[in-house]
Amino acid sequence: MSVHEDEMxxxxxxxxxxxxxxxxxxxxxxxxxxxxxxxDCPAVAPGADGDACCLFAGHPERHTWKEALEEVAHGS
Structure with missing residues (x-):
């Protein structure tokens, strides 16, 4: 679950x-x-095999594939 500042x-x-x-x-x-x-959110990760975002269009904060990249970068 991502942390966000939206009240919804x-x-x-x-x-x-x-x-x-x-x-x-x-x-x-x-x-x-x-x-x-x-x-559905239309955003996809850069590159030929880019993952699609698993959230809805207009969602607050970052795309789900960006969260996955941050977890890998931080070793989580």
Whole structure:
């Protein structure tokens, strides 16, 4: 799980790959959880075999492939 400063929190629920979207749970602090359909993030890592970002379009903070690169760089 990544650390972020956005007050909204998201949890992946289900892939809807045929539509380029996924179902996500969305909540803020102690509020009711919403089920929302969000388009996939179009970003991919540089290079021929670049990994796609596993989050939704317009997500806060960095792409998931950037987090993976940081973990490798820090030896985590």
């Amino acid at each position: 929190h998201y949890g992946f629920a289900c892939d809807l790959s045929e539509y380029g979207t996924a179902l996500w749970l969305r909540w803020a602090e102690m509020t009711v959880v919403d089920l929302v359909v969000l388009p």
